[in-house]
Amino acid sequence: MSARLTYLRPRSPSLIAGGVLIGVVVLIALVSFVWTPHDPYRVEATSRLLGPGSEFWLGTDKFGRDLLSRLMVGARTTLFVGIVAVGVAAVLGTPLGILAGMSRGWLGSFVMRGNDLVLAFPALLLAIMFGAVFGASTLTAMVAIGVATVPAFARIVRAGTLQVMSTEYVLAARAAGRRRLGIAVRHVLPNVVGLIIVQASVAFAIAILAEAGLSFLGFGTAPPVPSWGRMLQESQELLTSNPLLAVWPGTAIALAVLGFNLFGDGLRDAYDPKLVQR
Amino acid sequence: MVLRLLKRTAVFVASIAAATIVVFAFMAVLPGDPAEVALGVNATPEAVAALRAEFGTDRPPVVQYLDWVGSLVTGDFGISYVTRDLIGPQVVDRLLVTLWLVVTSMVLAVLIAVPVGTVMAVRHRGLSGLALSALSQLGIAVPAFLAGILAVAFFAVRLGWLPSGGWTPPNQDPVSFVQHLILPAAALGIAQAAVLARYVRTAVLDVLREDYLRTARAKGLTPYRALLRHGLRNAAIPVSTVLGLQLATLLVGAIVVERVFVIPGLGSLLLDGVANRDLLLVQGVVMVLVVAVLLVNYLVDVLYTALDPRLRTS
Amino acid sequence: GSGTSNPPEQEAKELTVGLIAEPASLDFTRNDGAAIPQALLLNVYEGLVKLDANGKIVPLLAKGYTVSDDRRTYTFTLREGAKFSNDAPFTAEDAAFSINRVKTDWTVSLKAGMDVVDTAVATNPTTLQVTLKQPSNSWLFRMTTRIGAMFSRTGINDLATKPIGTGPYTMKSWKRGDVMTLAANPDYWGTKPPTETVSLKYFKDPTAMNNALLTGSIDVVSSVQAPDSLGQFKDTSKFQIIEGTTNGEVVMSFNDGKAPFTDKRVRQAICYAIDRQAVIDTAWAGHGELIGSMVPPTDPWYEDLSKLYPYDPEKAKTLLAQAGTPKLTLRFRIPNLPYAVAAAQVVKSQLADVGITAQIDVLEFPARWLSEVFTNADYDMSMIAHVEPRDIASWANPKYYWRYDNKQVQKLLAEADSGTEEEQVAKTKQAARILAEDAAADWLFLFPNLIAAKVGVKGLPKNVISEAFDLTAVSKS
Amino acid sequence: MSVLSVSGLSVHAGSSALVDDVSFALEPGERVGLIGESGSGKSMTALAVMGLLPEGLRASGSVGLAGESANLLTLRERQLSALRGSRLGMVFQEPMSALNPTMRVGDQLAEVLRIHGASRQAAAARAVELLTQVRLPDPAGAVRAYPHQLSGGQRQRVMIAMALANDPLVLICDEPTSALDVTVQAKILELVVEATADLDTSVLFITHDLPVVATVCERVLVMKDGAIVESGPVASVFTTPEHPYTRLLLDAATFGRPTSSSHNAVDPIVDLSGVSRTYRRPRRSLFGPRPEVRALRDVRMSIAAGQRFGVVGESGSGKSTLVRLIAGLDKPSVGSIRFAGRRIEALPERRLRFLREDLQMVFQDPAGSLDPRMRVRDIVAEPLVSLQRTTERDVDARVAELLTAVGLPTDSADRYPHQFSGGQRQRISIARALAPRPRVLVADEPVSALDAPIRAQILELLARLVDEYDLTMVFVSHDLTVVRQVCDMVAVLHDGELVELGPTEQVYTEPQHPYTRELLAAVPTLEKALASKGVR
């Protein structure tokens, strides 16, 4: 990708579709702060395993809790996990990538070797290890997913940085008297922001999937806080009698992942001059 | 080229060495004393101390580390705190199972992804390309374990076509082996196929835009033959990197799928080890997984060199 | 079919049982964990005595025993013709060796059950005499558990992988992480088991186990971990469901040695705040029995104490207000076991109604739960099923993880152990009542024994009140 | 009868026409030039004829080929494939990307023969023969090489061999030499002329370089905005152009004599003594030394204040390296550089403030040298801000002043670089360089990315500013004509060595060094080309 990926040109359908899906998830999560149809934590022996109806729109789980409310609060968990994981990855990965891209010599290659090493610990493995050490919780899952995603950011930012550093405007900036830090902040960072956003969108989708997998293994969000992965895991024992318990969270995960992937694809297409010119 | 390979090999070995340190350090901070866990409730302090001495966990960490690395090199991986058995053979046993699963799903993924991805690229403005694209997006969005759960519910429980889980080694009963392999490999492979297909699409699209493909057509090749003769090999170069990264994802994805399908592979060994605080076992399994990932990436790099003459002869 | 209307039922040679927890090793002398005796006791290893289905101690490798008047000397007459699977005959020497070895070689904490033994000697090849330091009723009972298992003097070299016992089965193979196969012992001294090979297949995931029964790859789900899923097996032409009791008391423990639980009113308030029937109904689909103390109905000193603290949230609030803690926040650290995770969510919701915030923290079982809750008592509330038989005795231990220190209970339980059988019943009953009234913990319910099996599988134990999963009579037609 | 006849050819992208109603014909053996500025539709015309238009573009009209009764535009892909590579050959601009990087050159060459019926052995043998014909050194070895192992000129020879392999009726060359050095370019042009003359092949030669057309072609078509605005024999079009646009092109290509400014300053402001710069490439074999590229070798020279100092040399001769050293952006391996008497090579970058204040640069690529994420105001003010020269208010005033000086509207300050044309962007770049009121302006190929008419404007602007602000200018170019027009002193670099240095007129009229002479001879100029055609 080139340093020219700065301005958004024609909006692709996937950008719009992705944006809409993400928007819906975010909206649901925000609404859940002020309103849910029912208390998502309230256990009620008398309303167990109800199908969709007028009171419980999507039905209830085996604790008699409202599935819609839990799904809404689950959106919060999902977004939270994604934001923190992607945040960790971007905050650590971006400076590392810029550092690796700007310093020749041993420092740059040291950073990249370390990066490759982290790459050998995939998110799920790291999360299981983190979970074993610090206890399974949303936090450990998020941090583990984030750390495992650092290399992806560092790599892409480094590639972008190398590209920016080879441009004449960096040479011009040096000739104008800019120091390294100034170049990093004023020229490199703004020009790799596009890459970071694209990567973040894709990483978000991966984080959602990783969290679901972890919750499924029992290394993710602790009950009774709902997360989509956890709801899916809880639904498993009742899959044959109450398949809807799995359908709702499964669909939610798929749509959210789809949203972020489409959005990332759309952004990439919009940013990539090669694709645009065709 | 020799230099490049040597350099890459050195990096590979150094990465493994660094990984051993990381893994060991990580496990050293794991709460739960293995001796205490093995002895269970109300163990006497003396008994715990005695067992620590037996395990060697009372020695300085550096000694323990060196001892462990030594056992990795000899392949026995040390003796488990819990089973009191050599870890190496167990790991190898489970690794074989996981490898069957992973390799089968990888092959499945490639067999699906290459033609599908190519069609997606060639017909990227057409209806079939869009339809396949949408399908692949969906394939990526559905987690492998969900696909697994649904496959079990439908193909095993509802239709009774295939077993719902379990494992038969191939040498014991090949038919049963295949039956047990189909669903998990498909659950794992199809999601990967979806991801891979998108990379194939991008790579082929890139190649389609290359000047040399236009040259090939200027020579008189039809677009299809031009792509076949000049495009696919060049497209294979970026795809091979992704393939390497994917194999790593698959190894780890297998952990979840093994749980769904009750397959005695590395994943279940790892999870059991974590639950039982079988430290050495966990260390061993994590190391095997990490080395597998490093090895795959190393091999991909070598393959890369073989595919791209610019790297081979520069 | 016109010829034979009722073909003679043929018994199958093989049978597969699905189980949840897999043993880490096969050596219960050095490894804790209920999964080892579950698979091996009564099936591979036998003791001198065992518990029958009603909880009575009956002879096994002993033909009979006598107790001296001072209740300190037990004389066992041993069975002749019993043989270990390494072909060594079972003699009184082996019995004495096995008992003495507990004190010297065992490392698990349960070995403390043998501390009371002074000497164990073989007076002749078929007679064993055991002298206790002081009278102890629990000793003979403990002889029915794993510490009473009889080992061969020449067969203890590789206990972790090759167990050698006198039982009706021998260990044929064990594929870790997958399946353990037991084969009928051709030289068994007693009634031969009706099934030639029994495979114990281990499943981490309860759903996978259910699916395996549904698709026919196993014959028995030994313990249904998701009672809501029992509906899948309602087709009685294919499946049967066996429901009985266990001695697993699901205890919601309080950290009694620590504020706020040092205040009895707080403990009582919580007991009032919880609707135990609703807990069973939601968390375990209504299966399980209400108990009010640490005693299952199968114990001789059982008394129904389940109505002591009826569900009364208002009273709970009043008590909390009196105790000066109307708004409590408690760390509810539970093991990651299905019943605990399910029940804890119900409890949390009910406690919220009376103003208590329970912060659920799920710990991996066994490692983290053992080290943090059990060993270090770093918790406010926890929950676990205490499955050891007659485990009321642990309330006499002030260092036990609930840190309950009640001199009166300690005294009663000590007297119960050393007294006559009648005294034992009376004093234990009294202790159980004190525990219940003192709200030392909240006994949520008694874990049910829920087995799902294919129709035609017979001989499965209805109640599981010992450590063993008794396979000696299972068969399939 | 015409070999190729194009009539009413249009190419549309959606509703907009990229090529609009173009008609022309090629007679047997005739070489026709197609000229016009960038984006005028030259390549699209060629690709439409070949049936190789990019996806999404549609062609209409008719294209006829001798021996082919149907309109090529209506043929099916399969039928067209049979013509491509056999009757129609094409050579593309960029010889690196036009060859498959993962396939041996010989195989790629043999492929075009095999497609059109040759046997494997025959094709392999003919491949070597063809490479000999295009005068590739060691043809037998070259067939086994991969494209990256050949130089640009060699690769272009391979492309030509490929296009001519099956003796085509028509050869289309789309800027075949614009990626090459002048000396190499001359040889390639010669080759094209010779080879096609032998086979009596008609050539459509696309370029934006007028002297090249004048050298190669007999007839010329001038294209503007997708339409042909003028056509005719080279001699008449280039001497008596009718269309104003053609005149504009011609004006830009024939520069006037330089106004040799009579500076009599003496004190050197930049002084290089014994400067060498050696780059180290990564090790290739395990034990051998790291290969070195000696980009500059023992260069001694000084630039006097007020001079317009030109640096010429072909690609890779070390021009940019020299400029970077003078600007303190790189350090020499050996030797010392003084600026206004102070040594700069020994100082760390943070102590080069005096240099930054007095010396500024303009770069080759007007797009690449402007940060696309910055507004024009910030770009122009960057030297002021980083040198902490002014307060916020002054900055705005100064930026406005500079923009006016380079002829840009002041409201440009709030826009981004992509909203400007190439020439305007170069003006922004110049404004930035002037911001700190430098004494020396260093320009590294500032006009080589621009079209001829724009190029003239920028050069004019530079000349005016140098006079107005009394600047010393270091001007780098590979284009000898440009240097001659702008500079009063010129240095010739060859392979890192300074081979000649002297007043411009002297170097051009009496070159001393053989390389300088070769260089001057290779440069196609309109005058020379027309002269050789007997036109005055």
Ligand SMILES: Nc1ncnc2c1ncn2[C@@H]1O[C@H](COP(=O)(O)OP(=O)(O)OP(=O)(O)O)[C@@H](O)[C@H]1O
């Ligand atoms: N795939 C495409 N889709 C739409 N427009 C295109 C496409 N390719 C090129 N164009 C436009 O068509 C016009 C003519 O392009 P063309 O490449 O023929 O110009 P040219 O005269 O060859 O220029 P140059 O000298 O820069 O090669 C340009 O305005 C260009 O932007």
Ligand SMILES: Nc1ncnc2c1ncn2[C@@H]1O[C@H](COP(=O)(O)OP(=O)(O)OP(=O)(O)O)[C@@H](O)[C@H]1O
């Ligand atoms: N950073 C570098 N590392 C290694 N070699 C380099 C580096 N920069 C330039 N070179 C080499 O040094 C030589 C001179 O390069 P330089 O860029 O100065 O040439 P130039 O005359 O400006 O060429 P052009 O006209 O193509 O810009 C070339 O052979 C080039 O490959």
Ligand SMILES: [Mg+2]
């Ligand atoms: Mg062009």
Ligand SMILES: [Mg+2]
């Ligand atoms: Mg240069």
